[in-house]
Amino acid sequence: MSHRPSLRDDFPHRLSDMVHRPRRHQSDLRHLPVRVCFLLIILLGLLPPSVTMAVGQESPQLLTEVVIQQADQLTLIESDEDALRLFRTTVGPALGLKDAAGALGARLPSKMVKELGVAELSQSVAELMRALGTWQLANSLRQEIGPSTPVVPLSVARQDWLRARNQVVSLADLLRLTKEEGGAQTTQGTSQSRNTELLLAAERTAFEASHQAITAWWNIHGWKDRIRQTKGHSRLCGTWQWIIHNHQIHGEQKSTIIFSPPGQVSANSATPTESIVLGDAIYLRWEQNGHIQEDSLLFIKDDQKIEGSFANNTGGWGPVSGKRLAPCKP
Numbered sequence: 001m002s003h004r005p006s007l008r009d010d011f012p013h014r015l016s017d018m019v020h021r022p023r024r025h026q027s028d029l030r031h032l033p034v035r036v037c038f039l040l041i042i043l044l045g046l047l048p049p050s051v052t053m054a055v056g057q058e059s060p061q062l063l064t065e066v067v068i069q070q071a072d073q074l075t076l077i078e079s080d081e082d083a084l085r086l087f088r089t090t091v092g093p094a095l096g097l098k099d100a101a102g103a104l105g106a107r108l109p110s111k112m113v114k115e116l117g118v119a120e121l122s123q124s125v126a127e128l129m130r131a132l133g134t135w136q137l138a139n140s141l142r143q144e145i146g147p148s149t150p151v152v153p154l155s156v157a158r159q160d161w162l163r164a165r166n167q168v169v170s171l172a173d174l175l176r177l178t179k180e181e182g183g184a185q186t187t188q189g190t191s192q193s194r195n196t197e198l199l200l201a202a203e204r205t206a207f208e209a210s211h212q213a214i215t216a217w218w219n220i221h222g223w224k225d226r227i228r229q230t231k232g233h234s235r236l237c238g239t240w241q242w243i244i245h246n247h248q249i250h251g252e253q254k255s256t257i258i259f260s261p262p263g264q265v266s267a268n269s270a271t272p273t274e275s276i277v278l279g280d281a282i283y284l285r286w287e288q289n290g291h292i293q294e295d296s297l298l299f300i301k302d303d304q305k306i307e308g309s310f311a312n313n314t315g316g317w318g319p320v321s322g323k324r325l326a327p328c329k330p
Contacts (some may be wrong), residue, residue: 009273060217062095063210067135070094074136078157084122084130091129100125100220115231121223130161131209134168138206141178142199154178167212170204177201232277233262235303237328248316257322261330282306295320 070091070243077083084104092101103116104125113119137154144152154162159175177198242255256272265271274285282297297308297320306322 059096060214060221063132063135063213063217066091066094067132067139070132071140074133075140075158076131077129078155078161080126080129080161083126083133083161087125087129091132092125095217097217097220101222116227117223117230121220124216124219124223127165127167128213128220130164130166130217131168131197131213134162134166134171135206135209135213136200137162138174138209141174141202142206168205168208170201170208171312174198174201176207228278229276230262232279232282233259233275235299236275236277236282237261238324239326240306240322241322241325243321244310245318246316247318248314256325259328261328263330281309297322 070086073086073090087097088101088105092098092104100121103118104122108116108118108274151261154175162171163175175193181194181198236259238259240257240259242257244253245251246253246256260271270286270288272284273287274283276283280297281301282295284295284297286293286295291312291314292308293312293316295308295310297306300307304324306320308320309318310320311317
């Protein structure tokens, strides 16, 4: 029996086909020559933001544009409430995060607020907006710093908001130097060495803030997928009787598998190294002692049964069926 290719490649788009018949062909990038894939990566990296956005629709490359275009609005933020308001109305849609902005602006029942993780989403948005505000501050200081250009002091409220839970380490030095610069300008003027120190602090702060903003953007961008996965794993949670028929050895294996609630790991049961649940489609990957198995499955009978197929790296393949024995136990 020849080795069957990975079942994951077309998951979940062709999962129903894979349940009923073995798949013989694949058409993903892994079958392209390495040289061709490498050239594709280089070309995508060289494309301007407008073109890459046409390919991927959403991109953290837009963060730079928002910091520049929304500089005046970012300068006015002095609280998380201000930040969330600006995100809902302007920044979120401009960054391709319209769904997150809509969720934060909608009046939702308390149950749905919990299911959608609105509290966690709000925290991520606050982190993003604080990073953008810090980035904008550093950018403005880089433009203002000069022998004859006075540094505009920040309001106390804005400083307090920027400092609160800010992960940009260089910000504290930047604010300290900005304050010292303002005092020096009113007394004895600005020295070249002080300008240089302030400029370096602004460069470091802008660099750190941009990285924080990118991290926060990806976190918000993946919010919907995390919600879907949590719902899917909640459906899978419980005790199941697993029956696998291996056509390679013409043998059948029965086992009891316990899937823990989302975010928990059972110490008494085998756990897949990777699991994806999208709608009724389930992908599981098992790895143990060099043995790899991939299951492509479907929920049926009101989530009381599962059917599908498996393939492993030793050439084994065949049908899989599961029957729920007990409900989820948090």
